Amino acid sequence: MKIAIVGSRGIPAAYGGFETFAENISAQLRDIGHEVSVVGEKGSNITQGKFHGIRIIESAYRKGESPLKFYYDSLKKASFEHDILLVCGVGGAPFYPIIRKKRNIIVSNVDGLEHLRDKYSFLQKTYVRIAQKFASKYSDFLVADAKALASFWIQKQNVPSSRLKIIPYGTHKPAGFNPDVLREYGLQNKEYYILVARFVPENHILEIAEGFRVSGTKKKILIIGTHENTEYSEMVLKYKSENILMPGAQYHREKLDSLRAGAFAYLHGHSVGGTNPSLLESMSAGTVCICHDNPFNREVNGEGQLYFRNSIELAERIKRLESKSEQETSEYCKKSMQRIKDFYTWNNAANSYNTLFRELNG
Structure with missing residues (x-):
């Protein structure tokens, strides 16, 4: 199966939770036998487009500078040749109806309650709420990493429990103490x-x-x-x-x-x-x-x-x-x-x- 992980800044992880998720899940899915790609932001320094056997697809945009262009470009590039689009967050959800190809199955990892983040402006929070609606309607399936998060999507976004699954994050074994x-x-x-x-x-x-x-x-x-x-x-x-x-x-x-x-x-x-x-x-x-x-x-x-x-x-x-x-x-x-x-x-x-x-x- 061809799987693309979209929405993180890319791997190796050097920013936050989604990057850690993308690096670890891509490696595990590769070991299971899938063909896995990770779409990262502009400026990836991975040579030959590979990182430990994971294909790296580079967006033409940086997520922090042009987030909407980043999401659209990343989703569009991933849609051409992948069966599964595993999307980190809901920021790109308004583009799902535009970029979706017949073969694509879109699975949204819905992250946290982004509309409650104090760092976002009123306009940004409004966009997040709109994106949540699109994710609810146009995702083939949604994944939440916690029960409390799943409750929000079921109760507030009216997502049927049959279209949502709780899959907790993992963590690595510590390297040791130096x-x-x-x-x-x-x-x-x-x-x-x-x-x-x-x-x-x-x-x-x-x-x-x-x-x-x-x-x-x-x-x-x-x-x-x-x-x-x-x-x-x-x-x-x-x-x-x-x-x-x-x-x-x-x-x-x-x-x-x-x-x-x-x-x-x-x-x-x-x-x-x-x-x-x-x-x-x-x-x-x-x-x-x-x-x-x-x-x-x-x-x-x-x-x-x-x-x-x-x-x-x-x-x-x-x-x-x-x-x-x-x-x-x-x-x-x-x-x-x-x-x-x-x-x-x-x-x-x-x-x-x-x-x-x-x-x-x-």
């Missing part, structure tokens, strides 16, 4: 917290920085993420200090694995994105995760874990965790790692997609 990586950042093992996220309001970085400050902890916090030129980023950066470190983005997987493994705990503020890869990676690394309290994070990390709704609650959770013994804190880690094994592997995700594609393709 103490040299910690030294690069001036950190000591288990003497710091970590947060990996883009500087946008729905990731609650501001509340996390304030809660960390109020807690009075002697440990440091390493906030890994892009410093976008926005008012919100400027507000967050004001918290930068000797103990609140903000070195910028880091996309090197092995380094991130070591930073997560060496952390005392991971602070996770994402609130609208469904199953978040960074949370899965921290759980897989055996790190205690203190998460923003919302249905997505509770679904992933389960009950009996630590959650917060605001900076005051986060400060209390930090104090509570630091008062516990090593044996007590290890119980949080064991529960998280077991959930990864049970529900969140790329192998499980790929097998679910493979079954779905074969059913849809007859």
